Amino acid sequence: MSDHVYKILEIVGSSPKSIEDATRGAIAKANKTVRNMHWFEVVETRGHIENGEVAHFQVTLRIGFTLE
Amino acid sequence: MSDHVYKILEIVGSSPKSIEDATRGAIAKANKTVRNMHWFEVVETRGHIENGEVAHFQVTLRIGFTLE
Amino acid sequence: MSDHVYKILEIVGSSPKSIEDATRGAIAKANKTVRNMHWFEVVETRGHIENGEVAHFQVTLRIGFTLE
Amino acid sequence: MSDHVYKILEIVGSSPKSIEDATRGAIAKANKTVRNMHWFEVVETRGHIENGEVAHFQVTLRIGFTLE
Amino acid sequence: MSDHVYKILEIVGSSPKSIEDATRGAIAKANKTVRNMHWFEVVETRGHIENGEVAHFQVTLRIGFTLE
Amino acid sequence: MSDHVYKILEIVGSSPKSIEDATRGAIAKANKTVRNMHWFEVVETRGHIENGEVAHFQVTLRIGFTLE
Amino acid sequence: MSDHVYKILEIVGSSPKSIEDATRGAIAKANKTVRNMHWFEVVETRGHIENGEVAHFQVTLRIGFTLE
Amino acid sequence: MSDHVYKILEIVGSSPKSIEDATRGAIAKANKTVRNMHWFEVVETRGHIENGEVAHFQVTLRIGFTLE
Amino acid sequence: MSDHVYKILEIVGSSPKSIEDATRGAIAKANKTVRNMHWFEVVETRGHIENGEVAHFQVTLRIGFTLE
Amino acid sequence: MSDHVYKILEIVGSSPKSIEDATRGAIAKANKTVRNMHWFEVVETRGHIENGEVAHFQVTLRIGFTLE
Amino acid sequence: MSDHVYKILEIVGSSPKSIEDATRGAIAKANKTVRNMHWFEVVETRGHIENGEVAHFQVTLRIGFTLE
């Protein structure tokens, strides 16, 4: 693994259901244009409130992918 | 949105089930006395352990609401 | 509670399913050798990606337990 | 000054013009309900973008006021 | 304890004598209007100097209290 | 807003006049190649000094834009 | 001192009287099982409140000790 | 530039008008005794409030200057 | 107070007795060469251990003084 | 330099030999696709261990480059 | 890798020669009692000065190892 160079991409996903769902959605979206993603880090968890209830959870991810 | 002034409220919720549930519970409680909540930020995730198992998850939220 | 001295243990758990599951798994593992755990704090949430999908969530916990 | 107890209030103001204007607007709003404000601290500077331009600057302030 | 929702209050106390005294003074003051306080966290320790000596210590506390 | 995925771009702008001007300049530059920018966050404010005076203010921004 | 390798231990002590007392109590407790402690760092100061008064101060320490 | 050694000076300036003005004032003052200042970093933005209005903005700067 | 420019000095004091004593000792020492000190901030609390007991508490202070 | 707008790129390099080598390798790799790089900042230093020895050092860099 | 639970150990190493050497020395020392170490993170870099020269570099590492 010592020869790899990772580039880091920062992305924000959201889901009305859960933090995990927001994470999976953001990674699925990134997967359409970025290959070889290896790891992620959750750097922020926020959300929006509508009518006194959680409308959606929102996670900011840093994603590492290898440059080919 | 540029004319709004938000006030921030800090609150801690907990749930034996999940981080999302603790978040929803805290917001439901705040909703009894605070109107016009717009967003939240999770600033801390902790929990208590009883008999070697998670007794409950505990989240500290900052909640933004508009002053009328 | 004022006479207790807590020691803090740091541990990393993971789960393909959720952050809560990763937390519970790490605590179950720690429970095999550590008694009297009282609280935990999530200090980092990361994960690995395989084939463009979340392979597992990974949480770093600080766990407080009393010295007998 | 050693006998005072300050309470801290957190508030978010915004302005299309400047950070200073957003700060002044938030304090003017707080002044309608809070007396004896003494100091503030800018803890976050953000903003919104519309049509490729800054729509407004948004500052989060912590404000200290004395309890009478 | 898993059903409680805590609200967090931020307050600054001061004392010419000690950090502990400044903490106790701030909590005594808060106790006049807030019930059911359970814990505090010291988030900042500062002070003022007069004539080359400490005039007073000043602590910023976050206090958690349960909503009834 | 719950279906959006934001990507975050980090950029540094500068201006001899003000922090707001440096912010607006950086966003104008980004606007030439990036569409659908929604928000920014100021993460660092620095500057250069020449002949004992501020030569320019320099702001580091994180900018969120939606992926189409 | 350049040949030593320190291991770091994290511990939480408490005292109804003072921060210094909580620190000394935690170190006395650690001293029963750990030898060659050299330094400590206070990383968190918290406490519990009972009946509107400080029940005890609680300090989290990182302690460095040499491996023999 | 690789042979320079910078020393860092920390200074606080204030202005009733703006953050930029407070920055310029602090640098003008430092310029009376320090030569060869090259850059600054804003590390804190605070201010005082009088009669419900901003009395002045106050910035804490780290300034780098070369040793001759 | 809006015309003052503060310079910040960083100093470390220690005392076998208490954090307050270490603070007062450091300020007394600084007072021999620095005039017009106005405030301080405790940025770090550490200490040394000898024979399993606290040998001394050590505080790092940032001190603000006005330039005449 | 006041007219430049920098974009920031985040990248992770690694080397079995040294932190400097990991830094140089990551920059050499970035140089294949990015022009006009001006500065970098080391934001994280980590590494992997194999058979009880450092397998490689791993540095996370933020790199600033000018947009043409 | 999703079934592993890592425990984290914190250790300080030093070397008169380099940061890398201090890291390798600390890991070699830990290797005498800990098996299955996988990664490390440098959390602090300090050092001592004697006669106006670096006497040694000192690194604080967090090391992750799997529990068998």
Added chain:
Amino acid sequence: MSDHVYKILEIVGSSPKSIEDATRGAIAKANKTVRNMHWFEVVETRGHIENGEVAHFQVTLRIGFTLE
């Protein structure tokens, strides 16, 4: 060591070769005017890039020295 008062000096050194070299250079420079330096802490590691290669590494150090 409990009677000493340390003053802290902040300095930035650079070297085309290594972080250690930049550290040693900064300390050698400081040694020309400051006596009794005891320890340092690396608070920032940056560098400049020229022609797609590291031109030099740059470290910011906090240095503690005793007041005589």
